[in-house]
Amino acid sequence: MTRNGGKETDIQIAICGSAGDGTIAAGDILKRAMAKAGYKVIAFDVYPPEIRGFGKCISRVRVKSEQAFSLKPLSDVLISLDDSHAIPHVVEVKEFGAVIYEDTPVSMIPEGGHISGHLLSSHIPYGVPFRELSERVTSSARSRNITAVGYLAGLYGMPREVFYDVISDKFKTKPASLTRISIEAFDAAYVVGQDTFRLDEGFLNPPPNKARNGDLMMMSGNGAIARGCMDAGLDTFFGYPITPATTIMERLATELPAKGKRMLQTEDEISAISAAIGAAYAGARAATATSGPGFALMSEMMGLGVMAEVPVVIFVSQRGGPSTGMPTKTEQSDLNIAVFGSAGDGQRIVLAPTNVEGCYKCAGKAFEIAERYQTPVVVLLDLYLSNRYEAVELPANNPFKANCSKPTGKLKKNQPYHRFEITRDFISPRAIPGDKGFRHTVTGLEHDENGRPNDHVHQEMSHKRHEKLLPVARHPGITMSKRFGDKGKVDVAIIGWGSTFGEILEAMIAAREEGIRCAAMKVVLLSPLPLGPINALLGDARKVLVPELNYEGQFANLLTGATGRLVTKLNRVTGTPMHVQDILDEIRRLAGKKKGRQLAAE
């Protein structure tokens, strides 16, 4: 039976607690169960800084019948597992939304310390004896998080079976009794939820019944990167832990050895990229992953990769910077270092996926591209994308090609091999060390086609390294840029990259619903820029808006530098994703629809 006139389901649940409350685990169960039930899900967890290991955790899960592009600024439901952390987030619950909380605390609460005293007048309170329910069923309060999910599931009539599957899967490596009592705790609370009279305005209609081509899986950005790496046949990975990139390494640390391949944690980031370059030079598909501070250390070796034309892949998940900055907050401020960082003209390829599915694609394609164009490829993520989860439909057949290097062909007798030969497409046939008869030198010094140091060819070789990259915009099987929204002339074009594009798309859709002619473009290939489609959009647009999570407007500057077009910058460095509303307000203002406060710099 559908509710609310069969309207599309679009409900966002935030679960907030303290580290140790099982907040993230509860969110994880919820999002996986909802994806299993057939909904489109997008989820994002916020942890306390790992170094301290305590503090606030929030898991936000948006459940939709159709694709969601971003989280909503206001949730429909807030579940508090720890009122002291959840109280400040009450204002993030929409009007007539629900606040679900513990109403059987163990000890006295200081005056004002209970969340029921902080609800907005339109919120619907649901007090639930999470602790008592957990203790009754499991003889311990540790399953409070599961009872919270159970209550929610019962309240909204979510199907139980998908939760049973997810809980069983989650605890499959633990004693069987843990799965059993967790399901019992879930069930006990489910019944309480079912019996609760629903007064809030959130609703959940059955998911659309759509045929699928591949598997629908709940994946994080980093999980998708690891999966893309594995499907692309990654041979070896070197890394050094750093938030928010660490989970890529953690995942590969179990998956690579299981396939007889290697992962090594090096002593630092310099070693990690050096080893990866070495392995790639030796013919392996090799990668490393880091964040801004680690990437700063890697920049010297990036230069070597460019100069020696080594196909290495570097995943960079950005966080608030500079320096140690804000390790657990999201930002998009490593674009400059990704595109330009290293000595000299460091031509390289930079890709930035905009969603989790894109992470999978970019990860796998990065290896093809690195080999094809013989250069380091940087895949730029950020904390919001690395940690956010989406229900992703992976293709049934592996979409990535093995060995994409330009083959050397056979050498005639005594014909020398020129590792850096300047060909018509500026890409040299690539041999790897040990290929019989293809002896060659590789160096970080400027060198001639033979690889021998030579300063006099710097102009030609720089040209070669620049020109060879240009066709990458047409690399098959990956979308390097895409325009959405109105065709032809528009009042406002919004151009974005990385995780922010979800919010841009939502804002653009909302603006069009208001009658504003606008279009949005995601740019996945950030270096070299796909200028054809970008210029076409700029030509159509009366105003151009570039929202991004850095202070200076790094992408806006890149665009203006490459196209000469002045754009309106919308920048935020609050450590949180961009608000759809801010982008929408700006679109309205630029379209002349509303005289709002000016948010952006022109």
Next chain:
Amino acid sequence: MSAENHIVIIGSGGAGSEAALTIRQRDPDCHITQITGSKLPFISRYELPQVFNGVSGWRELLAEPPEYYDKNQITVRRNSWVDHVDAKNKKVLLKHKEEVSYDKLLVASGGGGYLPEGLREFQPLMNGFGTYEQAVKVRQALPKKGHVIMLGGDMTGLDLARTLVAVGHRVSLVVGEQLFWPHEVTDDQRAKFVSVLEDMGIKVMIDKKVTAVKLGGRGKPARRVVFDGGGGIDGDVVMPFCGLMPSLNFMIGADVDIERGLLVNPELKTTNDSIWAAGDVCQIWSPEENSYLFYYGWHYIKEMGKIAAINMTGGKKKISTYQDDHLYINKQGEIDSPYWMYR
């Protein structure tokens, strides 16, 4: 009055809500907290029958929109039950183990439906009608042209009966001692008023003593009411309307005098200097009758809230303890009363 002055009101019914607004009007600075078990902002109980009259959501029944509380800076702590009042330390202890300190306390916790001893064990099979949730549950339990069996027949049920009949349901009234409560009627009047009910289409069953409420048999309506000496009637919903009982358990041991309700003087102050009471929960000293009396009905309830608020904010006003409570048949042929308000 200083900003620190914290006035706590227990209850968000007619009395508590009227008091909150009056206090705010008289003292813009004080801090007002209403504590209520209700999950929703204030919905007048006598509006509840409207759920059978096309009202589809609780928002349509709100006495005031949510913004009203923000605008008037009235904090309403909903879904919060008072467990105990510590009058000595001026603290209200909530069930979820939080204390709320007050400078002045107004108890306006109203009353719940009274259930005679003999019916208590059947409560799970009966539907209450005091909250929006309960009202909707009745609506959901009723099929088209459903049959409601009302036990008792107090005034709170009669308005509902009127609406149910008007929208096509059947109502049978098994008359109890509380017929027309809180009005006292003579035997003559009683017969006259009963015939008005019958004219309205309500089936009135006099002299039947209910011994049990059971689940209905297979293929029968959901409930069966069994009478003393055999026989009974089937219905979809059974609802007791046997008068109200003040909700004041949490006031036991709170240094106030209690008889059946909280005892207050005509200024609505209890025997504790910092505690006032208003609404269905209190019995007011009537000099005319020389005893403590209950006063009901919408108009009077609001008046109590207002007068308590005035006195809590430095005023000195007495409530009129005279109440014209005679029941009569109005021009439209309906049962009416000067103080019991109808829509």
